[in-house]
Amino acid sequence: MSNKRKTCKAEKAKVQGINPKLRFPEFRDAEAWKKQRIENLAKRGSGHTPNKKTPGNYNGGIKWVSLADSKRLDNGFIYETTFEISKEGLKNSSAVLHPPGTVIVSRDAGVGKSAILYSAMAVSQHFIAWQCDKSKLSNWFLYCFLQILKPSFEMVAVGNTIKTIGLPYFKELRITVPSLIEQQKIADCLSSIDKLITAQTQ
Incomplete structure (x- = not known):
């Protein structure tokens, strides 16, 4: 070797x-x-699911990461999404457009799966999204660390039907950098x- x-x-x-x-x-x-909270190294965000009963909220060209994209995660960049939402969908919900390079991790079904956004995308409420402070944290380093933490995520997830990790856990999550x-x-x-x-x- x-x-x-x-x-x-x-x-x-x-x-x-x-x-x-x-x-x-x-x-x-x-x-x-040094062991530090991710909160001190990156801006945390999340997302939302626009009302599916309002057709105008969808198919508007804005990539939207949801649990339907589980197979696209854990491969570094995520390039495409199963569903797209519209500007109206963003306006009428709590969804936000995250910039390229944002690191996301699933906190529900498929808990612990992660990826880096290749382009600007929105996400559902099932994801935590971190926009790294480029002067403190490499998004690829964070992604690699999250990949290694997957067994830990699976251990702390709770729930009978769908296991999930509460937001307080991610607020206090620390990594060594x-x-x-x-x-x-x-x-x-x-x-x-x-x-x-x-x-x-x-």
Whole structure:
């Protein structure tokens, strides 16, 4: 195994909380990772479902992520959505248009599934949406961290028919982060590993 792949594996373990001594060479003497609330690193938002009994609320060209898009999640970017809403749908509901690069995670059915918006999209109330402060948090690093936290999400979800995670949990959710430069290096590394695994399993 190459030194680069060994380092990538170590960095992935660190994100999981093992915190090994091995880091990318340029960061070995860097400051320790810090545990912070996502609330302090990104602007949190959510969404809504426009009234389906009003035809004018839908098919207006605005991509809208819903539980129907479960299979499109956990693949990095989400490019398309099953349903689209209209400007009227936005106006007549609590739905908002989130900018490209926003990180979303499902808090209901398919709990813990996440993605990064490739373009501006709205989401249903079943999702938490984080717009990262680019000076503090890499959206790809956050996405990778959320992927690793999926087992934890499944454990804290409650409900008999449909398991869900309450908003207070996400308000207090903390992640451990290094410097922004190291975040991006790790995110690039993990992304390359995921692409390699995907290619080998196809």
